[in-house]
Amino acid sequence: MPDPLNNSYYAATANAWDAQPAFAGEGEYDVAVIGGGFTGLSAALACAEKGLKVALFEKETVGFGASGRNGGQLIPGLRWSMREIDEEFGRERAQAIFDLAYGAVGRVKDRIARHGIRCDLKAGHLEAAYKPAHFDAMQRDAEFLAKEFGWESEIVQPRDMGRHINGGGYHGGIYDPRGGHFHPLNYALGLARAAKDAGVEIFEHSPSWLGDANARYTIMATDNWMQDLDPALGRYTIPIMNYNIATAPLTNWQDYLPSDAAVADSRFVLNYFRLSADKRLIFGGGEKYVQAPPADIAGFVRKHIAEVFPSLANTPIDYAWGGAVGVTMNRLPHMGRKGNVFFAHGFSGHGALVTTLAGELLAEAVTGTMERFDVFAKLPHRPFPGGKLFAQPLATLGLLWYALRDRL
Ligand SMILES: Cc1cc2nc3c(=O)[nH]c(=O)nc-3n(C[C@H](O)[C@H](O)[C@H](O)COP(=O)(O)OP(=O)(O)OC[C@H]3O[C@@H](n4cnc5c(N)ncnc54)[C@H](O)[C@@H]3O)c2cc1C
Structure with missing residues (x-):
């Protein structure tokens, strides 16, 4: 039965990929990588490039998780601004975090170029201010980033927003030419192809549990499924369901997004959108804090499209899908080591x-x-409170409060 959450534009336009065999329980490896999303594929490829013998286990197919379903928005940096990071951790650590988090843009572009990955990469990302106060904060952050870390982006005054977007009534924004957007599933498949070429053995339909492969080291790259492998680590994230649609191709796309940049607004529960290679509007909006998808995903997202582009309120929607965003308490990535297991x-x-x-x-x-x-492993983290049963409801209450604050 097709996965109701994966009727995606990405699956429909995926580059050719040969199905990989299931694990037969044989083989000896230096490294077992569990999870075939961006994290696991990149880790497997990099390990193989270092001369290690690597097996990658994916319980479904490569790119099945968030990596094959996301909004495709390439947003330099982390969820915290560099101003917040600098205040919290001091300049020396902030510089190290900056070097990695902003250097990550170059790592993706390097992989795409080096392996000839066809993933519709386009330049330009706009963060759009939902409220005037958001624009004030964005400008301060952008100026700080340029002055203290040398990362220049363009402050777009409200009157100039039409260069990038006609809609949404936004109060200005920050345009980063080094950000952009891509076809995430095709990027994942490209990484997988490069990993195979480098000697990684990829096993699909092969759920793996810690220790079941004969390997010296294990890398856990299972994001929202971490609790299945290590319940204690699983408590450091909760899954937040997020939904995307792709419209039919728009002939008049310049009327909406003339610079073809990806756009994300500044609300806590944000709207984010961009144009695909064939000029469909790919739009993500609304979150759900329970796992069950809405009965009508397209209808659920359509309300948010209408808020931004009223004239597209009834535009045909060809694809609708969703996935779980793995979120930590403080919104910074959680990385670390437990013996010979890295995650x-x-x-x-x-x-x-x-x-x-x-x-x-x-x-x-x-x-x-x-x-x-x-640098990342030392970032402070706490598990969500409340144990297995109550972590999600408690976190939900907190998140609903933030979402409400945006409406006030
Ligand atoms: C709807 C949506 C929109 C998003 N939009 C954006 C965006 O626009 N920009 C952005 O920067 N980020 C976005 N994100 C977040 C981004 O997609 C994720 O942070 C990223 O893809 C995580 O990659 P990953 O490899 O760590 O995890 P995943 O891609 O989830 O990969 C984990 C893999 O592990 C596999 N697995 C789990 N358990 C096992 C097991 N026991 N054995 C074997 N395999 C297992 C899963 O099947 C899965 O394929 C979005 C996420 C979602 C869901």
Whole structure:
């Protein structure tokens, strides 16, 4: 039966990929990577490039999780601004975090170029202010980022927003030419192809549990499924369901997004959208804090399209899908080590770029180089309170409060 959450534009336009065999229980490896999303694929590829013998286990098919379903928005940095990071951790750590988090853009572009990955990469990301106060804060953050870390982006005054977007009534924004957007599933498949070419053995339809492969090291890259492998680690994230649609191709796309940039607004429960290669509007909006999808995903997202582009309120929707965003308490990625097991998860909606880097840091850590890995591994984290039964409801209450605050 087709997965009701994966009637995606991405699955329908995926590049050719040969199905990989299921694991037959044989083989000896240096590294077992569990999870075939961006994190696991990047880690496996980087480990193989270091000369290690690697097996990657994916319980479904490559890109099945968030990596094959996301909004495709390439947003440089983390969920925290560099101003917040600098205030919290001091300049020395902030500089190290900056180097990695913003350097992640180059890691993805390098993989795409080096392996010839066809994933419709386009330049330009706009963060759009939902309220005037958001624009004030964005400008301060952008100025700080440019002055203190040398990362220049363009402050777009409200009167100039029409260069990028006609709709939404936004109060200005920040345009980052180094950000952009891509076809995430085709990026994942491209990484998988590169990993195979580098010697990684990929097993699909092969759920793996810690220790069932004969490997010296294990990398856990299962994001929202971490609790199945290690319940204690699983408590550091909760899944937040998020839904996307793709319209039929728009002939008049310039009327809506003339610069073809990806756009994300500044609300806590944000709307984010962009144009595909064939000029469909790919739109994500609304979150649900329970696992069950809405009966009508397209209808659920359509209300949000109408808020931004009223004239597209009834435009045909060809695809609708969803997935779970793995979110940590403080919205920073959670990485670390437990003996010979290394893990990274909880990219909190900013995983399209940082996961490729995280995979490379995991590979460095496995081979004993900890400096860059430790920059992330030392970020402070707490598990969601309330244990297995109550973590999600308690977190939901907190999140609903933030969502409500945006409406006030
Ligand atoms: C709807 C949606 C929109 C998003 N939009 C954006 C965006 O626009 N920009 C952005 O930066 N980020 C976005 N994100 C977040 C981003 O997609 C994720 O942070 C990122 O893809 C996480 O990659 P990953 O490899 O860590 O996890 P995943 O891609 O989820 O991969 C984990 C894999 O592990 C496999 N697995 C789990 N358990 C086992 C097991 N026991 N054995 C074997 N395999 C197992 C799963 O099947 C899955 O394929 C979005 C996420 C969602 C859901």
